[in-house]
Amino acid sequence: xxxxxxxxxxxxxxxxxxxxxxxxxxxxxxxxxxxxxxxxxxxxxxxxxxxxxxxxxxxxxxxxxxxxxxxxxxxxxxxxxxxxxxxxxxxxxxxxxxxxxxxxxxxxxxxxxxxxxxxxxxxxxxxxxxxxxxxxxxxxxxxxxxxxxxxxxxxxxxxxxxxxxxxxxxxxxxxxxxxxxxxxxxxxxxxxxxxxxxxxxxxxxxxxxxxxxxxxxxxxxxxxxxxxxxxxxxxxxxxxxxxxxxxxxxxxxxxxxxxxxxxxxxxxxxxxxxxxxxxxxxxxxxxxxxxxxxxxxxxxxxxxxxxxxxxxxxxxxxxxxxxxxxxxxxxxxxxx
Amino acid sequence: xxxxxxxxxxxxxxxxxxxxxxxxxxxxxxxxxxxxxxxxxxxxxxxxxxxxxxxxxxxxxxxxxxxxxxxxxxxxxxxxxxxxxxxxxxxxxxxxxxxxxxxxxxxxxxxxxxxxxxxxxxxxxxxxxxxxxxxxxxxxxxxxxxxxxxxxxxxxxxxxxxxxxxxxxxxxxxxxxxxxxxxxxxxxxxxxxxxxxxxxxxxxxxxxxxxxxxxxxxxxxxxxxxxxxxxxxxxxxxxxxxxxxxxxxxxxxxxxxxxxxxxxxxxxxxxxxxxxxxxxxxxxxxxxxxxxxxxxxxxxxxxxxxxxxxxxxxxxxxxxxx
Numbered sequence: 245x246x247x248x249x250x251x252x253x254x255x256x257x258x259x260x261x262x263x264x265x266x267x268x269x270x271x272x273x274x275x276x277x278x279x280x281x282x283x284x285x286x287x288x289x290x291x292x293x294x295x296x297x298x299x300x301x302x303x304x305x306x307x308x309x310x311x312x313x314x315x316x317x318x319x320x321x322x323x324x325x326x327x328x329x330x331x332x333x334x335x336x337x338x339x340x341x342x343x344x345x346x347x348x349x350x351x352x353x354x355x356x357x358x359x360x361x362x363x364x365x366x367x368x369x370x371x372x373x374x375x376x377x378x379x380x381x382x383x384x385x386x387x388x389x390x391x392x393x394x395x396x397x398x399x400x401x402x403x404x405x406x407x408x409x410x411x412x413x414x415x416x417x418x419x420x421x422x423x424x425x426x427x428x429x430x431x432x433x434x435x436x437x438x439x440x441x442x443x444x445x446x447x448x449x450x451x452x453x454x455x456x457x458x459x460x461x462x463x464x465x466x467x468x469x470x471x472x473x474x475x476x477x478x479x480x481x482x483x484x485x486x487x488x489x490x491x492x493x494x495x496x497x498x499x500x501x502x503x504x505x506x507x508x509x510x511x512x513x514x515x516x517x518x519x520x521x522x523x524x525x526x527x528x529x530x531x532x533x534x535x536x537x538x539x540x541x542x543x544x545x546x547x548x549x550x551x552x553x554x555x556x557x558x559x560x561x562x563x564x565x566x567x568x569x570x571x572x573x574x575x576x577x578x579x580x
Numbered sequence: 581x582x583x584x585x586x587x588x589x590x591x592x593x594x595x596x597x598x599x600x601x602x603x604x605x606x607x608x609x610x611x612x613x614x615x616x617x618x619x620x621x622x623x624x625x626x627x628x629x630x631x632x633x634x635x636x637x638x639x640x641x642x643x644x645x646x647x648x649x650x651x652x653x654x655x656x657x658x659x660x661x662x663x664x665x666x667x668x669x670x671x672x673x674x675x676x677x678x679x680x681x682x683x684x685x686x687x688x689x690x691x692x693x694x695x696x697x698x699x700x701x702x703x704x705x706x707x708x709x710x711x712x713x714x715x716x717x718x719x720x721x722x723x724x725x726x727x728x729x730x731x732x733x734x735x736x737x738x739x740x741x742x743x744x745x746x747x748x749x750x751x752x753x754x755x756x757x758x759x760x761x762x763x764x765x766x767x768x769x770x771x772x773x774x775x776x777x778x779x780x781x782x783x784x785x786x787x788x789x790x791x792x793x794x795x796x797x798x799x800x801x802x803x804x805x806x807x808x809x810x811x812x813x814x815x816x817x818x819x820x821x822x823x824x825x826x827x828x829x830x831x832x833x834x835x836x837x838x839x840x841x842x843x844x845x846x847x848x849x850x851x852x853x854x855x856x857x858x859x860x861x862x863x864x865x866x867x868x869x870x871x872x873x874x875x876x877x878x879x880x881x882x883x884x885x886x887x888x889x890x891x892x893x894x895x896x897x898x899x900x901x902x
Contacts, residue, residue: 287767401856431630431794433853436838440852458768461797461840488844502772503842504801506824512779513801515772519737 248275249420249452250299250337255312257291257298265309266524268294270476273550276420281446281453283467283484285460285499289520291476292456296422298322300339301329316420334365338413342425344405348397354381354408355393358415365416376415384411385441403434407441414445424456439466460503464488472496475521475531478550482557492559495532530562538563583657584618585756585788586642591615591651593637597861609861611637613812614651616887619756624782624789626803626820628796628835630857634812635792639758642790643675644668655756673703676749680761682741686733692719692744693729699751718747721784723777739770746777750785758790763798775802796839800824805893808832811868812860814887818894828896831869867899875900 257269269291314321358377381389427435472480480493501514518535533543550560593612612634640646679685716726722743763771807817816829834851870880887897
């Protein structure tokens with residue numbers, strides 16, 4: 245097996261605020277393998293975006309504070325200098341964001357922005373960079389690539405802008421593409437086009453994709469492996485089939501059952517009671533315990549570790565340590 | 581059959597586009613271009629479509645928050661497009677709205693009590709003690725506690741705020757609630773709580789909903805009938821089951837196949853549409869969908885298809901169905 249592209253070990257990102265130090269990401273570990281599509285799923289405030297910003301070195305410090313290890317080719321990116329990070333961003337790891345309008349500069353043409361990105365990283369002459377820019381625009385399925393080079397971001401639709409963002413991210417053939425909610429701002433028919441494109445680029449260029457999203461439908465369609473996050477922690481990790489067929493953590497189970505399925509009509513949706521806790525508000529015990537239907541005293545007092553089960557699935561829940569999990573969750577799944 | 585609660589006929593909204601140095605009208609955006617439907621008492625009609633298709637504009641016109649350019653809206657048999665301001669205010673008591681963004685639709689400087697009292701004052705509940713009692717009652721109905729009344733909106737989470745928005749709509753005992761994307765700003769686990777609440781309230785108070793959303797799964801879950809909009813027109817309208825099981829219009833088919841299903845074993849033939857939605861200021865001639873339609877024929881570019889019943893209760897606007 246090939247070495248992972250990226251290894252995150254016990255990453256902790258916290259922010260210093262007037263109310264003290266608030267942990268946004270609380271000791272998460274995962275790996276991204278070459279050429280795979282990894283999904284990171286969770287609701288707002290679970291720390292999934294902070295994770296990606298930490299990897300890219302885009303968390304301002306202070307007020308941010310990053311601890312742990314982010315290993316890219318055995319190099320710890322947390323320790324890397326800003327100069328070194330600039331080489332890595334774009335060349336090795338690239339990122340696309342949710343809102344393509346705010347990530348493109350409105351006063352420069354598409355061509356200008358693409359050529360700039362190429363020339364910074366590749367030190368190519370202008371003409372060669374221009375050729376490459378047109379080529380990549382065609383590769384992401386944009387019509388009239390030559391004309392688009394002279395147009396401004398506001399002249400494009402949301403879907404086209406996101407294609408430009410993907411083109412810009414892929415132009416230096418990075419090993420890893422981090423996509424933070426890339427289709428959330430788009431309509432479903434446009435989302436289908438963009439997901440299709442990302443999947444095709446993933447196959448063609450062997451770029452690994454780390455897909456951050458809250459949409460379980462997108463994950464089921466795109467990803468091979470999934471990390472589920474809740475309140476700054478990884479609560480479950482497994483391949484996509486296992487997550488959907490045999491979810492282990494009560495939160496994952498609840499999340500999957502909360503989504504209305506378009507194909508059949510249920511009388512009532514399952515819903516997880518309560519709200520996502522504020523970061524740092526749960527000091528002891530399992531973060532999910534206050535909302536969990538299976539909690540006991542131990543869950544409230546002690547924090548469960550992220551355990552690897554026999555199947556290779558990882559889950560952070562006391563039920564499995566005590567051997568009661570399969571039975572309890574099995575019943576819940578059966579009911580839904 | 582009993583008369584429908586709401587009946588909309590050939591409703592249009594054209595926004596003028598002004599330009600030039602004298603600000604003359606140089607064109608118009610046809611946000612809604614001839615929409616007809618009805619909503620029966622106690623049912624939920626879902627309106628789906630992509631951004632810019634005119635679904636929110638339709639919802640706003642029903643309350644006359646926007647003045648229709650053409651067409652009529654009958655509420656319990658009365659045409660509300662012709663009512664005067666005073667009469668309109670009385671009838672607005674019967675129809676209320678829940679907005680998408682629970683952050684923007686609540687006044688940050690008012691306590692929840694003040695927010696919920698406002699509609700009661702407007703609609704003539706004079707006694708302060710009575711109003712306070714009603715506010716507490718409303719908070720409990722939507723699953724909050726009466727002690728929340730003294731708090732400000734920023735002290736609540738998104739889901740709780742949406743509950744306040746719902747409580748405000750319920751305050752005057754309306755018959756019709758227009759919910760414009762009420763759950764799209766919420767997380768999945770909170771979204772299902774709010775959807776369940778809306779269903780419970782419908783049963784308890786015999787409410788009628790017009791549910792506007794872009795999420796097809798959510799719409800199927802909550803709606804009895806569903807209308808699909810594209811570029812200011814309804815292209816297909818039917819009971820929700822036949823629409824999802826057996827869609828007729830090519831746009832509905834493409835839209836349904838584009839939705840990612842949260843199931844790894846789901847295999848479907850995806851129809852990926854090319855291109856973007858055309859601009860409503862310059863909609864294509866003939867059928868508005870013909871520029872992206874995989875089954876477009878010659879006729880489609882010239883003649884606008886009629887919106888007609890092809891099966892019982894199943895309306896489609898497409899030349900494929902004669």
